[in-house]
Amino acid sequence: MTLKDTPEEWQVTATATPFRGNKTSVRTDSVIMPDGTVVTRDYQVHPGSVAVLALDGEGRVLVLRQYRHPVRHKLWEIPAGLLDVPGENPLHAAQRELYEEAHVKAEDWRVLTDVYPTPGGCDEAVRVFLARDLSEAEGARYEVSEEEADMELARVPLQDLVRGALAGELHNTCLVVGALSASAALAGDGFDALRPADAPWPARPFEA
Numbered sequence: 001m002t003l004k005d006t007p008e009e010w011q012v013t014a015t016a017t018p019f020r021g022n023k024t025s026v027r028t029d030s031v032i033m034p035d036g037t038v039v040t041r042d043y044q045v046h047p048g049s050v051a052v053l054a055l056d057g058e059g060r061v062l063v064l065r066q067y068r069h070p071v072r073h074k075l076w077e078i079p080a081g082l083l084d085v086p087g088e089n090p091l092h093a094a095q096r097e098l099y100e101e102a103h104v105k106a107e108d109w110r111v112l113t114d115v116y117p118t119p120g121g122c123d124e125a126v127r128v129f130l131a132r133d134l135s136e137a138e139g140a141r142y143e144v145s146e147e148e149a150d151m152e153l154a155r156v157p158l159q160d161l162v163r164g165a166l167a168g169e170l171h172n173t174c175l176v177v178g179a180l181s182a183s184a185a186l187a188g189d190g191f192d193a194l195r196p197a198d199a200p201w202p203a204r205p206f207e208a
Helices: 090-102 146-150 158-166 173-187
Strands: 012-020 025-032 038-045 049-054 060-068 073-077 080-082 104-115 126-136 152-157
Touching: 049 060, 049 090, 049 104, 049 173, 060 090, 060 158, 060 173, 073 173, 080 090, 090 104, 090 126, 104 173, 126 173, 152 158, 158 173
Parallel strands: 049 126
Antiparallel strands: 012 025, 025 038, 049 080, 060 073, 060 152, 104 126
């Protein structure tokens, strides 16, 4: 049996947006269930995100440590950020985030995986890229502020991230998914078998 997620949309009889924030909002939909009943579903409306598992020639992943107020933790993460403009090319967004957060560029890009991090309560879609052939970016460093001003950077062996994820020591979704996916790719057909960086992304269609 082949397992594959499929698009489907149940009928919505009413919708409202009780909260609008700077980047996201909350929507309330009245949805018809298979038995004909109507229930309400509240969820966060999100523009989508990209993340970058940047792997250097020594098998180390570029990670950063940042304070995340909702969970009251400093989390080790991989570079990531929002799709700022509807229809934005996710590769361009990922390259921007790698530059802004780590002042690094990469020559080889692949799609590592696509995920819905919290589909029961948010419509966010995340594309995680694999970036290789790393080098220092040219030009001035991006000026950081707020939580990012306290950010720490490190390069950690991929298998240390896998071990930390399985041990319950690392919790960031993109880091855990990215590290486990990269490890699985290495154990399988290798990185060259991954999808190209411009592979279609139905969850967030984009201009080439």
